Amino acid sequence: MPAIELRNIRNYACHGVNLEVFSGELMVLLGPNGAGKTTLLNIIAGLAGYDGSVLFDGAPVDGVSPQKRRVGYLFQDLALFPHFAVASNIAYSLKANRWSGEKIEARVGELLDLMRINHLVSRYPHQLSGGERQRVALARALSLSPAILLLDEPLSSLDLHTSKYLRIELKQLQQRLDITTLHVTHDLGEAEEMADRIAIIHEGRIEQVGRPQEVFFYPANEKVAAFIGAPNILQCDKTRALGHGLVEVTCGGLPIVVPYDGDSIRKIALFPRDIYVSLHKPPGPKVNRFKGVISRIKDLSESIRLVVHAGNNQLLAEMPRHTFESMGLVAGQEIFLILKLAKIKVCEGGLCEQGDSK
Amino acid sequence: MNRPKKIKPWWGILPVAIFLAFWEAAARLNLMPGHLFLPPFSVVMQESYHLIASGVLIENFLSSLARVVIGFCSGAIAGLIIGGLMGWKEVLNKAFSPMISLLYPIPALGWLPLLMLWIGINEALPIAIIFICCFFPICYNTAAGIKSVDRNLIQAARTLGAADFRIMITIVLPLALPAVFTGLRLEAGMAWKVVIAAEMVAIPTGIGALLMRAESLIRVDIILVCLMVLSFMCFFFERFFLYLEDKLTGQWNQHAGY
Numbered sequence: 001m002p003a004i005e006l007r008n009i010r011n012y013a014c015h016g017v018n019l020e021v022f023s024g025e026l027m028v029l030l031g032p033n034g035a036g037k038t039t040l041l042n043i044i045a046g047l048a049g050y051d052g053s054v055l056f057d058g059a060p061v062d063g064v065s066p067q068k069r070r071v072g073y074l075f076q077d078l079a080l081f082p083h084f085a086v087a088s089n090i091a092y093s094l095k096a097n098r099w100s101g102e103k104i105e106a107r108v109g110e111l112l113d114l115m116r117i118n119h120l121v122s123r124y125p126h127q128l129s130g131g132e133r134q135r136v137a138l139a140r141a142l143s144l145s146p147a148i149l150l151l152d153e154p155l156s157s158l159d160l161h162t163s164k165y166l167r168i169e170l171k172q173l174q175q176r177l178d179i180t181t182l183h184v185t186h187d188l189g190e191a192e193e194m195a196d197r198i199a200i201i202h203e204g205r206i207e208q209v210g211r212p213q214e215v216f217f218y219p220a221n222e223k224v225a226a227f228i229g230a231p232n233i234l235q236c237d238k239t240r241a242l243g244h245g246l247v248e249v250t251c252g253g254l255p256i257v258v259p260y261d262g263d264s265i266r267k268i269a270l271f272p273r274d275i276y277v278s279l280h281k282p283p284g285p286k287v288n289r290f291k292g293v294i295s296r297i298k299d300l301s302e303s304i305r306l307v308v309h310a311g312n313n314q315l316l317a318e319m320p321r322h323t324f325e326s327m328g329l330v331a332g333q334e335i336f337l338i339l340k341l342a343k344i345k346v347c348e349g350g351l352c353e354q355g356d357s358k
Numbered sequence: 359m360n361r362p363k364k365i366k367p368w369w370g371i372l373p374v375a376i377f378l379a380f381w382e383a384a385a386r387l388n389l390m391p392g393h394l395f396l397p398p399f400s401v402v403m404q405e406s407y408h409l410i411a412s413g414v415l416i417e418n419f420l421s422s423l424a425r426v427v428i429g430f431c432s433g434a435i436a437g438l439i440i441g442g443l444m445g446w447k448e449v450l451n452k453a454f455s456p457m458i459s460l461l462y463p464i465p466a467l468g469w470l471p472l473l474m475l476w477i478g479i480n481e482a483l484p485i486a487i488i489f490i491c492c493f494f495p496i497c498y499n500t501a502a503g504i505k506s507v508d509r510n511l512i513q514a515a516r517t518l519g520a521a522d523f524r525i526m527i528t529i530v531l532p533l534a535l536p537a538v539f540t541g542l543r544l545e546a547g548m549a550w551k552v553v554i555a556a557e558m559v560a561i562p563t564g565i566g567a568l569l570m571r572a573e574s575l576i577r578v579d580i581i582l583v584c585l586m587v588l589s590f591m592c593f594f595f596e597r598f599f600l601y602l603e604d605k606l607t608g609q610w611n612q613h614a615g616y
Contacts, residue, residue: 047513066516079514083532083610092528093518124610144519 001058003180004044004148009052011038015204017052026174026181028195030188030215032227036204037184038076041150044182045073067264072141072179076152078133080125086136087112087121091145112137114173131162138170142177149174151183155190167193188228188273192216200224210294216271229305231269232315233347239265252310257287258344267347270317272305278336279327288339294331309339395578405579406586414568419587422553422564425481426591429488430549434542436489437496444497445504445534446526455501458494466491466552467559474560483565484556491552496541503537504530536611539603546595554588 002020009017013036021027029037040219042048046066061069076344081089090111094104112118115135125133134154141149154170155163171194174181185191191198192212200208200215200223208220219225234251241247241263248257249265282289290312304324306317317337327333378399384390385398397405409415444451469490477483507530515525557566565584572580603611 030372042513045517047516066513067519067521069517070519071517073517074516077510077516079508079510081511081515081529083607092520096518096520096524116539126610140518309544 002055003057004182005053005055005058006040006044007053007055009040009043009054011039011043011048011050012097013204014043014050017201017204017206019199019206019209021180021182023057023180024178025196026060026171026183026194028191028198029182029184029201030186030191030198030227030252031095031201034203035201036122037186037201038152039204040186040201041073041152041182044148045071070144070146070148072146072149074137074141074149074151074154076154076156078137080133080137080140082125085122085124086117086128089125089136090140090143092140096252097144107143111143113140115139126293130158131166134158134166137218138173142179147180149179151181153184153186156185156187156327163190168355170194188271200227202227217269228270229316229318231271231345232313234268234270234313236265236268239263251311252313254290254313256339256344258346259341259344262290262346262348265346269345269347270339270343272316273303274340275308275317276338276340277306277308277317277319277327277329278338281336282338289342290337290339292335292337294329294333297329297331308335310339314352363391377542395576397579397582398579402579402582402586408584409580409583415583416566417589418568422550422566423591425553425564426488426549427482429485430492430546432485433489433492433549434496434545437493437498437541438495438500438538440493441497441500442504444529446530451501451505458497462494462498466548467555469555470559479560484553484561487556488552490548491548492545495545495548496538499541500534500538503534503541506537507533532607535607536603539607543596543599543603544601550588550592550595565593 001023004019004021006017008018013121017036017040029039029040039048043050044054046061046064046069056069081092084092087108090108091104094107099107103176112121115138117135117139118134120128120132120136125136128136138154151170154257155166158166167190183194195212197209198212198215199206200220202223207224208215210218215224216228217231219228219230234256236249236251236256238250239247240249242257245259245261246257247260248260248266249268250256251268256268258265290310292308292315294306295309295314296307298305298307300318303318303320306329308315308317312339315337381396382399385396385401390396406415412424414424440454444454466487473483477486511529511533512525514531520528553564554566554569557564558570559566561567565587569581569584572578572584
């Protein structure tokens with residue numbers, strides 16, 4: 001029985017959403033801005049009106065108020081109470097549920113330990129850093145030990161370093177607490193790294209649900225494919241084992257090192273966002289670094305895709321718009337490509353078949 | 359390193375001292391035209407001592423103070439309650455705001471002729487004027503303050519299991535305090551200005567009445583004493599609410615200006 005089940009949910013932003021999230025699972029709700037992700041979380045929490053049915057553990061909760069639904073909800077802007085210190089923010093739900101003073105103190109202590117924020121206990125929200133605020137908000141959302149946790153772009157407001165670090169921590173915490181989680185994001189890398197399963201949402205409809213590899217390599221339709229972006233598929237020969245679980249293959253004239261244990265590789269796949277572009281020859285070991293020439297530039301508004309010729313290959317590389325602008329790249333320019341070793345996938349067992357055909 | 363210099367508070371006193379010295383000198387040396395009847399500052403101070411010692415100033419001051427306190431408190435409480443309800447329930451806001459928008463622009467003293475006919479010339483008259491003067495702006499500021507509280511905070515409190523009444527008491531009202539205090543602070547000063555004007559026009563006691571009697575006796579020194587008392591009281595009332603706001607919200611409200 002799914003922990004959360006949505007049946008034909010409709011309102012101003014959702015147009016017939018059906019979704020099942022299983023107990024203890026971390027499902028990522030992935031979609032572009034304005035797809036209805038936050039609205040769907042609000043519906044589950046009981047904060048937005050809807051037609052259709054929401055079930056928790058098989059029991060409908062449609063008439064139930066947000067107060068009684070007992071979901072942990074981490075808002076996108078965190079919604080920390082600015083006039084309460086950290087301890088009072090965390091204790092808010094416990095007081096609202098009329099816990100005794102001693103029990104509140106013990107529970108707040110537990111949560112401070114869990115999130116490792118003991119030193120922040122008497123600070124006010126405006127005195128905290130972004131990452132610290134995140135932890136306080138999460139502690140508050142977990143205070144009543146909810147069975148369901150809703151996370152609305154929890155990492156989007158943080159700098160890259162903090163965000164990557166918290167990603168791992170959040171996933172570990174979710175597994176340790178074994179809490180059913182619906183995590184909203186528009187970041188593909190974050191989704192791939194954290195999700196047990198991914199649900200792709202577009203214009204208020206769920207377009208595809210599956211494990212990250214399924215969704216990334218077998219987009220169900222054009223909308224999903226356009227959002228995900230097709231991977232680069234390279235034809236390879238001359239496999240040479242390097243030991244330590246690495247092999248070197250030659251793909252279109254480029255010697256590429258791949259994490260792999262078998263003996264023969266025919267194709268490899270790599271997503272455009274996992275290819276870095278550098279203006280200068282990158283220092284360090286020369287593994288998976290190649291010279292290339294930009295042949296075309298595609299503007300996707302938030303990000304930019306470059307078509308790059310390297311060896312006999314045509315590779316797609318993707319970068320955020322601000323990076324592109326600060327580098328001042330133009331077509332015909334010579335650049336260096338760095339292929340992220342850990343992200344290169346070997347095509348076997350039918351992987352890449354669809355991407356290859358196009 | 360270049361640190362910003364800390365400006366000493368006595369810098370604000372210096373211009374006042376220079377002004378008083380000029381005043382004293384101008385009056386003593388007869389530099390002012392005779393028809394201004396300008397007494398030196400020291401004479402004004404002497405006169406204020408006489409007025410206090412004879413009890414005249416105290417008596418009039420206390421009757422003005424009583425009117426301000428009663429009028430302001432009743433107007434503020436009514437404004438807080440009605441404004442609070444309007445901010446919290448959209449239905450009440452829709453119902454009341456047209457009427458309040460129509461009555462709000464009428465200057466408090468504009469009500470005086472009407473109230474003189476309805477209430478008569480007695481103690482209730484200045485109190486009613488101050489009530490009207492305070493009620494509308496405080497009501498308006500309170501409603502606006504409550505409505506400006508971030509909706510997300512209310513939603514968050516609901517998912518954390520808090521009932522509506524608890525959210526009102528623990529989240530909405532505390533966060534509306536800065537806006538509420540803006541209303542209270544401005545109207546506390548305004549109440550003094552209004553009571554003086556009402557007393558000058560219609561009431562035989564109070565600082566305003568004392569001002570009018572001094573005028574008829576051409577006692578510029580008494581007029582100046584009354585104006586000083588008025589200035590001091592406006593300042594003191596505003597400062598009191600600034601202090602109170604800082605006490606209540608200073609820890610989290612970075613804009614508290616005390």
